Amino acid sequence: MQLTSSFKLNFLKQMLLGFQLSAVSSNNMSFHERKKAIKLSADAAIAFARGRTRWSQGLITNLSKNEKNKDVLKGLLGREYDELSKPCCNSWKIPRSKKILRRCLRMSSTRKMAGRAQHDVGKSILAKTLAKKRIQVLKKLVPGGESMDGFSLLDETLDYAMSLKAQVDGMRCILRTSEALNFK
């Protein structure tokens, strides 16, 4: 859908820029620090290249929670940083009250239904419980997923999975070339 070559090149550019900003090439970082810096650059780059989606905003917000990363992020994203890190917070209050409402309605409706056809209700509730568990897992996986409802969660998952694939491929490409360069 949106995996154009310009998207991927953008991602590559941003990631390399992030590498430079976090000074990955210098020798005074430990292995873990370097790995974290690389991952930070990669995540920020893919979020930046994707633009303003909810998962990218959630990702940037999560990354910004660590104070040390903020400078790198700001330098990398520039003015996009403010736009990307803001809007995740204000959607928090609403789902909570929705959850309560949902629970009340669910209980009232299931009490109504429980009188009618017991085995049907059992099956459907079982199915729903299974699906609900998986939805919860998915919410934890997708960045910023806690504050999304069912539909947008699936949309964002789709988007996020495609961007992850692009990220993996880009990193693999960089890895291959750098390893090849190393053998010179």
Place this chain on the structure above:
Amino acid sequence: MEPPRSSGVGIDNSGEYSPEIAETLRFEEEIQSLIHPSSFDGSAAPTGGGSFTALLGLPANQAVELLHDSGAREPLASRIRVGGHPVHRPFHLPLDCSSAFPSNATLVDRAARFSVFAAEGSPASSSGRLKAEPQDSDSPPLDPIPTGPAKRKDTGRSKCDVRLSLSFKSQAKATAKKSKNAEENTDGDKLPYVHVRARRGQATDNHSLAERARREKINVRMKLLQELVPGCSKITGTALVLDEIINHVQTLQRQVEFLSMRLAAVNPRIDFSSLDSYLSAECGPVTVRNGPGGVVVDPSLWPTDATAEATRRLLVPQFWHIDLVPPQLQPQQSLTTWERDGAAHSQLLPNPTTSLFLYDPANSGNANVPHLTAKLKTAEDRALNL
């Protein structure tokens, strides 16, 4: 194999079993965990069990009985389908449920149903489906007036539902048979009226309409996700598809971690600034040139053209003047080989080294350019061809 997920969900990645056995095992474990919440150690299951019985509003033993019945009665295949579409089951909405509504609302509902079925073009057969529907002849004259308030009631209710954004599992459904020639118009949350046409034999009261709209939205999105995740299109059932999606996303995230580790392990002599300058230089022309074969729609074939070009530039050191040499290796070849991407590239590294050594940075001159271009190109192509 991968360790169990830390979220506490009792799903194991049993890769050594065949898919169906794995699914049923998973389901059995989950159902067992639901039935015996006390015996499970995970964090999610006790709360799941507790809220499960609370959901039913029944005492715990009745709920367990219910589950035992449903678990014991069903054969294997239909249990797999439990996770998915309850719509496959022939449920008939008994019309005595309308006794919950006031009496004029029953007429309104019946008229609405009838008008909907008339729109379907098959009113006669539907009358046989709805149980207590003797007065078909009475309903048509009632049509024009009550359908107005009925529709408005429906849309008003469904607007409320939509605004509350109930999740698609929130209410227990009572659904009827799906017919094959049904058309459904559903839409997103934006329009004021939710136009949902009922299928044959399906209930048309407010809750079912809204739920059906919601379910259609979910199904559309699930189909898209199924196309994305490889090997998912054959699976039926929401829970299993969600399983696969979760698996896929987790795999990708782990791959990112692993790749960042490997990149960190690479000797930091790499001068990333040079790469960056090349990429920024090539960004425009590369995209233009990649018109015919390059816009990669399929995510599995990544940017063969774009990064093939970019990496060609990367492998060439800085003080070469490289006009955009047309690729000798046609993209089709690299397309097929790119798919067999794997860890096998390590075998090929000796090849580029031997031919890369041909290039001596000390005596590069523009005179050597064409000759060495060809050699380096073959080396790079070999490096990219896995």
